[in-house]
Amino acid sequence: MRGRNLMVGLLVILAFAALNVLCHAQDEIKVGAVQPITGRFAFAGVNINAGLEDALMIANDEGGINGKKIKYIMEDGQYQLDVATAAFKRIMSRDNPMIMYGESTGLGKAMSPEIKDRYKILYSSTSFSGELADPPANPYIFVPGPTYGDMFGILLKYIANEQPGAKVAFFYSDTEFGKDPIPFARDMCKQLKLDLVAEAVAQVGAVDVTSQVLDLKRKNPDFVIFQGFVVDPVQTVIKQCRDFGMKCKFMGTFWGASKMIIDNLGPLAEGYMAVNPYMYWWNDDVPMIKKIKAYTAKKYPNVTARDNSYMQGFMTGLIFVECLKKADKAGQLNGEGLVKALQSIKDFDSGGLSAPYTIKNNKFPVARVWKVNVEKKIYEPASDWITLE
Amino acid sequence: MRCGDLKESYLEDEKIFQSVFVKFWLVLLFAFLILFPHFWFVDSYWLYIANLTGFAVIGAVGLNLLTGFTGQISLGHAAFIGVGGYATAILITRLGVPFWFALPAAGLISAAVGLIIGIPSLRVKGLYLVIATLAAQFILEFVFGHWESMTRGIRGINVPPPHIGSFVFDTEKSFYYITLTLVAAGVGFARNVVRTKWGRAFVAIRDRDLAAEIMGINLFRYKLVAFALSSFYAGIAGGLWVSFMKVVTPEHFPFSLSIQYLAMVIVGGLGTVLGSIFGAIFMTLIPELLNVLSGSTKHMFPGMDQLFIPMKDVVFGVLIVGFLVFEPHGLAEIWHRIKNFFTLWPFSY
Numbered sequence: 001m002r003g004r005n006l007m008v009g010l011l012v013i014l015a016f017a018a019l020n021v022l023c024h025a026q027d028e029i030k031v032g033a034v035q036p037i038t039g040r041f042a043f044a045g046v047n048i049n050a051g052l053e054d055a056l057m058i059a060n061d062e063g064g065i066n067g068k069k070i071k072y073i074m075e076d077g078q079y080q081l082d083v084a085t086a087a088f089k090r091i092m093s094r095d096n097p098m099i100m101y102g103e104s105t106g107l108g109k110a111m112s113p114e115i116k117d118r119y120k121i122l123y124s125s126t127s128f129s130g131e132l133a134d135p136p137a138n139p140y141i142f143v144p145g146p147t148y149g150d151m152f153g154i155l156l157k158y159i160a161n162e163q164p165g166a167k168v169a170f171f172y173s174d175t176e177f178g179k180d181p182i183p184f185a186r187d188m189c190k191q192l193k194l195d196l197v198a199e200a201v202a203q204v205g206a207v208d209v210t211s212q213v214l215d216l217k218r219k220n221p222d223f224v225i226f227q228g229f230v231v232d233p234v235q236t237v238i239k240q241c242r243d244f245g246m247k248c249k250f251m252g253t254f255w256g257a258s259k260m261i262i263d264n265l266g267p268l269a270e271g272y273m274a275v276n277p278y279m280y281w282w283n284d285d286v287p288m289i290k291k292i293k294a295y296t297a298k299k300y301p302n303v304t305a306r307d308n309s310y311m312q313g314f315m316t317g318l319i320f321v322e323c324l325k326k327a328d329k330a331g332q333l334n335g336e337g338l339v340k341a342l343q344s345i346k347d348f349d350s351g352g353l354s355a356p357y358t359i360k361n362n363k364f365p366v367a368r369v370w371k372v373n374v375e376k377k378i379y380e381p382a383s384d385w386i387t388l389e
Numbered sequence: 390m391r392c393g394d395l396k397e398s399y400l401e402d403e404k405i406f407q408s409v410f411v412k413f414w415l416v417l418l419f420a421f422l423i424l425f426p427h428f429w430f431v432d433s434y435w436l437y438i439a440n441l442t443g444f445a446v447i448g449a450v451g452l453n454l455l456t457g458f459t460g461q462i463s464l465g466h467a468a469f470i471g472v473g474g475y476a477t478a479i480l481i482t483r484l485g486v487p488f489w490f491a492l493p494a495a496g497l498i499s500a501a502v503g504l505i506i507g508i509p510s511l512r513v514k515g516l517y518l519v520i521a522t523l524a525a526q527f528i529l530e531f532v533f534g535h536w537e538s539m540t541r542g543i544r545g546i547n548v549p550p551p552h553i554g555s556f557v558f559d560t561e562k563s564f565y566y567i568t569l570t571l572v573a574a575g576v577g578f579a580r581n582v583v584r585t586k587w588g589r590a591f592v593a594i595r596d597r598d599l600a601a602e603i604m605g606i607n608l609f610r611y612k613l614v615a616f617a618l619s620s621f622y623a624g625i626a627g628g629l630w631v632s633f634m635k636v637v638t639p640e641h642f643p644f645s646l647s648i649q650y651l652a653m654v655i656v657g658g659l660g661t662v663l664g665s666i667f668g669a670i671f672m673t674l675i676p677e678l679l680n681v682l683s684g685s686t687k688h689m690f691p692g693m694d695q696l697f698i699p700m701k702d703v704v705f706g707v708l709i710v711g712f713l714v715f716e717p718h719g720l721a722e723i724w725h726r727i728k729n730f731f732t733l734w735p736f737s738y
Contacts, residue, residue: 085634087680093435106640176544
């Protein structure tokens with residue numbers, strides 16, 4: 001008899017537990033992420049992860065998605081395709097989230113067919129690659145800002161405005177990341193009547209760039225745009241060019257717009273410019289930056305600054321939240337509903353973190369050009385927000 | 390309990406199925422492997438890992454034939470896998486060859502490249518050969534990245550999944566059966582090769598090449614055969630990997646993958662087919678288990694992600710060193726000891 005009572009008791013507890021899990025699961029929205037927490041992209045991955053998580057947790061603190069809480073599930077992808085794919089599939093089969101975030105261009109490309117035909121989830125990633133913003137090929141994938149091509153377009157537009165007919169050179173790395181925007185950028189030069197005088201290619205982290213620099217010296221460009229490097233060999237190139245007495249201006253795209261570059265370049269950063277779609281940590285007058293700082297002070301008292309990659313993660317989080325809210329309101333909280341919500345984003349206010357966001361071909365082609373202030377060791381706006389049509 | 394296991398000839402000693410028990414357990418193992426995708430706990434993630442493990446087994450068996458049996462250390466195995474991967478991708482996408490023909494062709498192309506890379510092995514031995522194969526790794530990696538007209542360079546090639554008629558092998562579950570079939574074929578072939586004339590020649594070359602030559606073994610020929618065989622396996626593993634992942638880029642076959650394969654055969658046990666299987670399983674499963682573990686326990690250490698997640702690499706390293714210290718003959722030897730213990734259990738003396 002006692003045994004039976006015990007059994008019944010246990011069953012009741014189990015039933016309650018199951019019910020609890022079910023109820024809990026119903027008003028919980030899962031967002032999964034495969035982040036490059038270790039591996040060679042870790043320097044940015046840690047920041048991006050923090051940004052994305054903070055954006056989602058702040059949304060939770062503010063009442064969640066119409067009352068439903070967001071659960072953030074993150075796994076390390078090590079910036080290796082097979083490990084990242086494993087993590088992706090692990091999250092999908094264990095947690096079945098509605099939204100996924102990926103760590104690299106490669107993961108997005110590899111998972112693209114399955115995201116479209118099998119999982120049907122909203123997907124964004126650390127990548128600004130143009131190949132991932134292609135709505136006919138994959139309506140579920142978006143880029144949380146301008147693509148590398150757009151960034152080049154914005155820089156070239158800025159140059160054409162400042163110095164019509166200027167001589168331009170591209171200095172890019174021998175990687176997918178480096179070559180991604182180049183064909184588009186060549187076309188843009190023709191359109192804007194800029195004179196593309198040189199294209200130099202170097203390996204990431206190259207030490208000897210003498211031949212490329214000599215080539216630049218011969219062609220004597222007014223602007224040199226870097227693409228596909230994180231730090232090296234940007235410093236070496238600038239130093240050697242300055243040693244040759246060249247007066248050209250150097251520019252970079254998103255990964256060349258980090259605080260890390262300023263710290264690395266030191267006095268060489270004088271006149272360096274970069275394109276960045278998000279505001280920086282030191283732009284205290286921006287309401288969203290204020291909110292981020294207050295949240296960081298509360299949650300991570302030891303953290304004193306965040307780089308632009310954090311803002312990228314944060315912005316992606318804001319877009320996710322906006323899509324979830326819209327889809328939930330429409331009563332279609334699933335992949336299809338999220339894509340519809342994404343396509344309806346128009347003049348989205350990110351609290352000043354970027355210009356009002358309007359989606360165009362699954363990307364947001366708006367950014368501004370920033371210039372380094374060497375004394376203060378920060379970037380200051382050199383242009384207003386430039387939208388690429 | 391197994392007893393009365395008396396062997397009266399060398400032929401009997403070389404038998405694969407030495408007793409009814411071996412057959413029984415193998416049948417059971419196959420039944421398990423065939424039914425594996427249908428178990429209740431197996432989801433697409435587990436099948437994904439099973440597939441990856443299968444590719445690793447094929448690759449590791451190949452490398453063990455070369456390194457474990459013939460004694461030729463190769464640091465270019467990842468590049469041979471890459472050759473197979475690219476050959477499959479190019480044959481399927483450019484020439485429209487069906488996967489079923491492209492895969493063996495990729496194996497043969499990889500074997501041909503292996504033959505060429507193996508040529509220095511007659512002149513150079515030991516560490517010098519290691520450097521020669523290392524060069525192959527870097528040359529081939531460069532070719533993958535820069536022969537743009539063929540490999541599409543850094544952008545890579547998207548590969549359609551294999552199909553028979555209208556049935557497409559595009560899920561982990563369907564692909565699992567392709568992998569399983571090829572793993573069984575590959576392991577079976579390797580197990581047989583090592584007890585033929587070729588296999589004995591390999592072992593003789595490994596143990597003392599001079600003595601082998603005096604016995605009449607054509608060193609050049611058998612070393613090249615070993616290279617070709619090993620690369621063939623690598624090519625098949627690469628072709629499978631590419632068709633499974635549906636994409637191939639030069640970044641997928643780095644030098645570190647070569648090291649990983651070498652680690653598989655060393656941890657598993659050099660010179661045993663079983664060892665390659667154990668090594669491949671160990672090297673694929675343990676990092677995943679550590680991933681799962683660190684994923685499920687990281688909530689106990691909030692804000693420590695950066696410190697905690699990389700710890701799995703440390704743990705993995707310690708595990709490998711531990712194995713090598715406590716069992717230099719690898720996992721296969723541990724398996725043998727366990728098996729021997731149970732042979733006469735519970736009546737061992």
